[in-house]
Amino acid sequence: MADTALKEKKVHEPLFHIVKRSGLIWYKAWLIRIFAIIAALIVCALVTMMLAHQNPIKVYQTMLSGAFGTQRRIWILLQSLAMLLCVSLAVTPAFKMRFWNIGGEGQVLIGGLATAACMIVLGGKLPNALLLVVMVIASMAAGAIWAMIPAVFKAKWNTNETLFTLMMNYVGIQLVSYFSMVWEARKGSGQIGIINQDTKYGWMPVLGNYDYLLNIIIVAVITVLMYVYLKYSKHGYEIAVVGESQNTARYIGVNVKKVIIRTMLLSGAVCGIAGFLLVSGTNHTINTTTADNRGFTAIMVSWLAKFNPLFMVLTSFLLVFLQCGANEISTKFGLNKSFSDILTGIILFFIIGCEFFINYQIKFRHSHKEVQ
């Protein structure tokens, strides 16, 4: 009877269905990730050939040389890596607490603005060492206040922190452009220019002949401190509990409001340090693009590394490498800047997309029979 019914109406098994995996062995997960990167490079190569009519191998060579070509490029790469990592470390405690701090950009800028203000106003009036200390404190305080405002509103009135922190970015940007006018170097330029170019008041000292070495060392220290703070301190534990479940936090008597405000103060203060490093240790000036979208890129770095500061070194390296390499491609081959964005986008798509295959498995029709 079943057979006759089967003939009457032909039914199909679906082509595939999706099955959740339970805990993939780590090396298999990494194989999938490596495979994803290779696949991304192949797709990038095809796109390059079709759209730009270039030899993909050459394109990749250019990419590598853009990142590692000369000693100077390596330093720039490391410096960019350090800066991105610093902002990523700053937003991580907030995100681990599931507080969507989209305001890293503004917090960095405000920190930088405070640094610049100290350099301009106090330069020459204080001994340089003391000035640097004041600058660090001022930048941390500025960033912390910028982050604290949305945190207080969140804790007291449960406002939406995503919108709030985002809006604070624009306030920060406007403040920077205002002070660019106030402190403009040449009348009408609207630019601050290099601050204290001759006296180097408030410039971060240079270690040996390496311009950015001190920046990099400072960020390395922050990385280790943040790792220890999140993993081994009582505060870090509270952040994790609040992030996972506010109900559990309440249940064990954690003061959730206090933790939110405290964590955002920390997050903002580290953003402030990033602003300090950018102004005092790198650019010696400030404008509205000083933060260079790092406040947003940092979110990706942090999530990709699953909030582990040590993994974040890898993820921020990956993003900075792609950026440096892609920029080099667009200049060398005379391509539009958008082209490098396309390549970066393709690679990120594959890297983020492959997490799906780490968590899920696709079973094709009858494939289970072959497996067994």
Added chain:
Amino acid sequence: MNATPAAIALRGVTKKFGHVVANKNVDLDVRRGEILAILGENGSGKTTLMNMISGIYYPDEGQIFIDGAEVMIRSPKDAFHYKIGMIHQHFKLVDIFSATENIILGIGDGKYNLKAAESQVREISERYGFVLAPDKKIYDMSVSEKQTVEIIKVLYRGADILILDEPTAVLTPQETDKLFQVLRRMRDDGKAIIIITHKLHEVLAISDRVSVLRKGEYIATVNTAETNESELTEMMVGKKISLNIERSEPKAPQDRLIVKNISCEGVMGRKMLDDVSFTARSGEILGIAGIAGSGQKELLEAIAGLQNLSGGDILYNDPKTMQTVDLRDKSPTEIRELGVRLSFVPEDRLGMGLVGNMDIIDNMMLRSYRRGHSMFLNRKDPRDLAQRIIDDLEVITPGATTPVRRLSGGNVQKVLVGREISSHPKVLMAAYPVRGLDINSSYLIYNLLNKQKEHGVAVIFVGEDLDVLIELCDRILVLNSGKVTGIVDGRTAKKEEIGLLMTKTDYGTEVQANG
């Protein structure tokens, strides 16, 4: 009579989630005009199996036949096409819509005629004996009314194979009886009905045949008339176990926790607790019964310092200092600092009592991480405690560093109860501590509570299974819409009596009609 094939027949159905085999090679037949009970412990794969029939999951292997013809049910839409309707354990209704609006929601035939639908809903109600006002909003409804909407919803769509997933879990004894009457009427109307449950007496009361699952495997199908509770238990658990809960006499009970006239308001100013008073004594288990949402959660949270009270006092008699402290308006931390030894096993294990993504060690620290003045965590003591609980309570886990969400429900509960007991409480509150647990784990929890009682702890046990409450508790307090409607002696109380206390103000007329 084998000429008419079964309404639904499953052959060799298998479903895996990763390494977990939820269903292995299951065969099943449901005929029209019968009620088939699917019996199995939590985690035995009952719901997964039904989800495959209703198109939510797709089987990895095996075939499904409807009226003898093989079919592929790839989506709930396909299931609807084959006239299969499932009533889920968690209702899927839009709160601000009326019953009828919910019933016709998503049918998508282009017609929207509320009037016609309403009269059809009435017709279905009359035919099977449902009591439902079609224009009543969901947010005004009791749990059993919401369930009625769900059942009518699938009937309205023409379902003649109905699957009910643990429908009695949320109902009072009286409501359960009513549901069973309706189900019998539907059966006599020629519908095939599958009811999932793990309550044995209900299986015996309602079903024509019983299919038993154990750990995802199909064990057997028996005619209900030819079996009994102990045989079914043996099939379900795989070995003979005694179903008696021991209850010792309280030893020298002292008033430990005195709750005096407490009230609290929920959102929108609704009274969640209304003038609640009772005393919890040492060496005694005080049960709390009531329909879900009658204020049980608020009551325990008020004692634990998680609810703002609008009135009343919570007094704790410290057995060491012989002093009385008032816990009202104190935070959990302040309560602990007062030296009050209060442990709390909340209803929401992974959302409140534990953190699912953290391992067992870090979950042990939840209560104790503040100890000491160091800025850093001490993971050594929690690690020892975790190991001790794993050994003592036989927690099945790959290790102490496994995230607790990976553990099965029973093992999660062992970790939570183990931690709460480890602090040597004087008052132990447990909300629905055996919900979702298999029989063996449930009895282990009852034993742990009994042991605490023998140690002189005042145990407060919020339960939903009245049979268990009556067997385990010394006294049972009944909550009804935030009010205490009675405190009865567990040794003499009758289930029906408690059922009446649970419902009397709200459904007074209906209850009379029933009784």
